[in-house]
Amino acid sequence: MELKFDRLTKQFGNKIAVDRMDVILQPGVYGLLGANGAGKTTLMRMVCGVLNPTSGDILLDGYDIDTLGENYRKLIGYLPQDFGYYPDFTAKEFMHYVSALKGIDKKSAKLKTKELLDLVGLSEVANKKIRTFSGGMKQRLGIAQAVLNDPKILVLDEPTAGLDPKERIRFRNLISSFSKDKIVILSTHIVSDIEYIADTILMMKGGQIIINSPSEGVTKEIDKKVWRCRVPQNKVDIVSSKYRVVNLQHEDNNEVSLRIVSDTKPDENAINVDPTLEDLFLYHFDDMVSL
Known part of the structure; x- marks a missing residue:
C-alpha cells in the first residue's frame, strides 16, 4: 500500500497552508511534527477527504482518492483534533451509532464494539454516559471509533492534547497496538508523544515537509x-x-x-x-x- 502526495497544495485566500507537497507514505507510524499553524490539520483533512486540494493530488496505489470515492473512505479511520461526541450517549450507544454511519452491520458492530471498548479499557463503563467521562476516557473512545472499520489509513490529529502524562503514555501504547499493516499519521506538536512510537518523522513548516527521515538517526542534522x-x-x-x-x-x-x-x-x-x-x-x- 502506498499513499502519495503529488504537489499537494491547499490555499485559503492569500494564505498557503500546504505548499506543493511531495511525499510517499507506506505502512508504518509517521509522526507529523510542526508548530501551530504549520499546516498539519489542513493536510490531515485533505487525507481524510474533508477538504479538497487547491491543486495537486492524493493517490492511493496510483489512483486518485477522488476517483476511488467511497472505496477510499472505507479505508480511513480519523480522530480529529476536536473530537465530537454526544454527551447523553453511552459509550456503547456511540460506538453503535458510528458503526451505522460507517455501514457496519449490527452483528459485526456489536462484536467490534465489545472488542474495542475492552481494548481501550472502557468495557466497565460501556453503559455510562459520555458526559461523565474524563478527557482521557473520551480520547480512548475517540480512537476506538476511529478503528471500528479496521482502517488501512489511520489519521490522528493532536490526539493527546490536554491529557495527563499517564493517559498520554497509555494512548501512545494504544496507537502502537493498532499500527500493524496500517499507515498511521500522528499529527502533533508534542514531541514526546511520537518520540517512542514513530517509525518515520515528518517535520512540517510553512506548509512544506522540511524533514522526512526514519526516527532512528533523525537528529544527525544537529550532531x-x-x-x-x-x-x-x-x-x-x-x-x-x-x-x-x-x-x-x-x-x-x-x-x-x-x-x-x-x-x-x-x-x-x-x-x-x-x-x-x-x-x-x-x-x-x-x-x-x-x-
Whole structure:
C-alpha cells in the first residue's frame, strides 16, 4: 500500500497552508511534527477527504482518492483534533451509532464494539454516559471509533492534547497496538508523544515537509550542535538573547546549567551532548514556539 502526495497544495485566500507537497507514505507510524499553524490539520483533512486540494493530488496505489470515492473512505479511520461526541450517549450507544454511519452491520458492530471498548479499557463503563467521562476516557473512545472499520489509513490529529502524562503514555501504547499493516499519521506538536512510537518523522513548516527521515538517526542534522554549559545567574538573559536555550536548571552555587542548540560553541566552557528530537524541533521552530 502506498499513499502519495503529488504537489499537494491547499490555499485559503492569500494564505498557503500546504505548499506543493511531495511525499510517499507506506505502512508504518509517521509522526507529523510542526508548530501551530504549520499546516498539519489542513493536510490531515485533505487525507481524510474533508477538504479538497487547491491543486495537486492524493493517490492511493496510483489512483486518485477522488476517483476511488467511497472505496477510499472505507479505508480511513480519523480522530480529529476536536473530537465530537454526544454527551447523553453511552459509550456503547456511540460506538453503535458510528458503526451505522460507517455501514457496519449490527452483528459485526456489536462484536467490534465489545472488542474495542475492552481494548481501550472502557468495557466497565460501556453503559455510562459520555458526559461523565474524563478527557482521557473520551480520547480512548475517540480512537476506538476511529478503528471500528479496521482502517488501512489511520489519521490522528493532536490526539493527546490536554491529557495527563499517564493517559498520554497509555494512548501512545494504544496507537502502537493498532499500527500493524496500517499507515498511521500522528499529527502533533508534542514531541514526546511520537518520540517512542514513530517509525518515520515528518517535520512540517510553512506548509512544506522540511524533514522526512526514519526516527532512528533523525537528529544527525544537529550532531555537535547541542551544548551544555554553566553560567552565572546574571548572565542567563544575555545568553538566552543570543542562543536557542532548550532547558535551564538552577545550581546551588548561584549558577545556571543551560542546554543550548547552536551552530557555534556558545561559551568557552560548553561541551557537546547527544541531541534529542526536542532539540531538533527547537532548532527549526525556536522562532515560533516558547517553552
